[in-house]
Amino acid sequence: xxxxxxxxxNVSKSFSNYAVLRNVxxxxxxxxxxxxxGPSGSGKSTLLRIMAGYLRPDSGRVLINGVDAxxxxxxxxxxxxxxxxxxxxxxxxxxxxxxxxxxxLRVQGLSNRVIEERIKWVSGLLGIEHxxxxxxxxxxxxxxxxxxxxxxxxxxxxxLIMDEPTNSLDRANVDLLIRILREEAGSGRVVLVATHDQYxxxxxxxxYMIRLVS
Ligand code: ADP
Ligand code: MG
Numbered sequence: 578x579x580x581x582x583x584x585x586x587n588v589s590k591s592f593s594n595y596a597v598l599r600n601v602x603x604x605x606x607x608x609x610x611x612x613x614x615g616p617s618g619s620g621k622s623t624l625l626r627i628m629a630g631y632l633r634p635d636s637g638r639v640l641i642n643g644v645d646a647x648x649x650x651x652x653x654x655x656x657x658x659x660x661x662x663x664x665x666x667x668x669x670x671x672x673x674x675x676x677x678x679x680x681x682l683r684v685q686g687l688s689n690r691v692i693e694e695r696i697k698w699v700s701g702l703l704g705i706e707h708x709x710x711x712x713x714x715x716x717x718x719x720x721x722x723x724x725x726x727x728x729x730x731x732x733x734x735x736x737l738i739m740d741e742p743t744n745s746l747d748r749a750n751v752d753l754l755i756r757i758l759r760e761e762a763g764s765g766r767v768v769l770v771a772t773h774d775q776y777x778x779x780x781x782x783x784x785y786m787i788r789l790v791s
Pocket of ligand 1: 622
């Protein structure tokens with residue numbers, strides 16, 4: 578357990594009596610790329626959802642900079658600094674990519690000027706300028722993935738949690754993503770990823786293997 582970063586402490590979770598996580602403890606400290614790997618169905622996505630503050634565990638605790646994410650009244654403001662990219666892109670289908678970005682940033686209370694600056698910066702970084710005015714259904718899987726990643730990066734955040742971020746990305750974009758994750762960690766942020774991508778695993782600093790609960 579650590580006082581800075583995100584920790585899961587003895588977390589258990591079942592879905593209708595089917596145990597997915599049993600007493601799982603992991604620490605994701607700042608400055609490192611922490612990776613959760615393991616077979617399909619082992620509970621990686623469930624664990625990340627719990628650690629991102631989206632799904633309450635049956636037992637155990639999630640500490641974000643020492644604040645209990647599901648108990649402490651201070652948790653709301655700190656969870657706002659968690660940028661979470663789910664395994665399936667959560668873009669609003671009726672809005673363009675640009676409008677999706679604007680909405681996510683407006684929710685954080687950023688000014689219009691800052692919002693437009695961030696969109697310009699992040700779309701250049703991820704090479705998605707050409708799809709900004711298209712809706713999610715009109716772009717490729719890799720472009721959608723980069724749009725989801727763009728939202729996470731453009732928000733104010735201290736904690737970056739990404740579920741299978743390399744899905745649908747080609748090799749050049751996987752390399753780009755790894756450079757970005759390295760920079761995020763290097764600037765003192767928490768970077769936590771779930772992946773089965775061996776290349777991403779090899780480029781992480783800390784690896785947790787999760788097994789199927791028997
Ligand atoms: P992984 O990401 O490692 O592939 P998941 O966390 O997505 O694993 O899922 C772990 C297990 O929990 C799977 O058997 C999955 O079917 C089940 N599961 C996940 N979410 C739910 C849910 N909301 N309701 C019921 N079962 C779920
Ligand atoms: Mg998963």
